[in-house]
Each structure stands twice: as C-alpha cells, then as structure tokens.
Amino acid sequence: MTSHPRDRYWLEQALLLSGRCTVPRIYCVGCVIVDQEGAQIAQGYTGELAYPDGSSGSSPHAEEIALSRMPATTEGATLYSTLEPCSERLSGLECCSSRIISHGIARVVFGVREPFDSRLQIHCRGEDQLREAGIAVVQLFELEERCLAAIKRGDT
Numbered sequence: 423m424t425s426h427p428r429d430r431y432w433l434e435q436a437l438l439l440s441g442r443c444t445v446p447r448i449y450c451v452g453c454v455i456v457d458q459e460g461a462q463i464a465q466g467y468t469g470e471l472a473y474p475d476g477s478s479g480s481s482p483h484a485e486e487i488a489l490s491r492m493p494a495t496t497e498g499a500t501l502y503s504t505l506e507p508c509s510e511r512l513s514g515l516e517c518c519s520s521r522i523i524s525h526g527i528a529r530v531v532f533g534v535r536e537p538f539d540s541r542l543q544i545h546c547r548g549e550d551q552l553r554e555a556g557i558a559v560v561q562l563f564e565l566e567e568r569c570l571a572a573i574k575r576g577d578t
C-alpha cells in the first residue's frame with residue numbers, strides 16, 4: 423500500500439494530539455479520522471476519557487475514543503493513529519482493530535508498530551488483522567521515530 427501526500431499532515435495532527443496525554447505508564451497515542459473528501463470527522467487521545475467504572479485501571483484507547491465520535495454513516499474514511507491499533511487487550515475489552523473493522527474504516531495509517539511488551543506478553547497483530555479484513559494499511563516510516571518517542575512519553 424502506498425501513502426498519500428496528505429497522510430503526513432494528518433499523522434502529524436495525531437502526534438500533536440498525543441501530546442495532550444498526561445497519564446503516566448500508558449502509551450500516549452493520538453488518533454484522527456478523516457473522511458474520503460479529506461475533512462477531519464473525529465479525533466481522540468489516550469487519557470482523554472476514563473471508563474465510568476474505572477475498569478481495572480485501563481482507559482479508553484485513542485482509536486476507541488475517535489471511533490465513538492465518528493458519524494455512523496461515514497464511508498471510505500481513513501484512520502490515523504500514532505501507534506499500530508491493538509489486537510488484544512488484557513482487560514478483555516474489545517480491541518481497536520476489531521472496532522476499526524466494525525466501523526467500516528477503509529484505510530489505516532499508523533506511525534509505529536506496537537513494541538513487544540515483555541510484562542504483558544502481547545504480540546500485537548493489529549496490522550495483520552486489519553489487512554485480513556480487507557482494510558488498506560500503511561505505516562508511515564518517516565514519522566516512526568517521533569511516534570515512538572511520543573507513545574513512550576508517559577513512561578516513568
């Protein structure tokens with residue numbers, strides 16, 4: 423899959439959003455959803471919202487928040503996330519890859535693959551799951567280092 427000239431701009435917007443994350447010890451991720459005309463329709467970042475019941479210390483992921491704000495009728499949208507969408511959550515909550523698939527997103531652009539976390543023992547398969555569902559997936563390597571630094575800014 424090839425990248426589009428405007429991909430860099432939108433992923434930079436997601437990076438900016440991730441900078442608003444102030445929660446320690448989580449990946450600080452930013453997400454923007456753009457419709458097929460190239461207009462932004464939703465956004466979100468980790469730490470922006472909390473589950474009402476506090477769900478065992480987990481908080482909604484950036485993609486999850488952005489998807490919840492997306493108009494239901496949207497077709498052909500592109501989702502930009504600084505981090506590869508997750509494929510498994512220890513909390514048992516629905517992973518972002520399957521949320522992306524069920525929301526009918528056509529294309530996903532991300533900055534960095536999810537690093538393997540030896541504490542969690544999760545090998546992220548987000549990119550593969552999305553592709554298997556027929557979604558076009560692009561990693562924008564030119565922003566990989568900046569996205570990696572940004573997701574880890576919550577590490578203490």
Ligand SMILES: [Zn+2]
Pocket residue numbers: 483484485486507508517518519
């Ligand atoms: Zn996720």
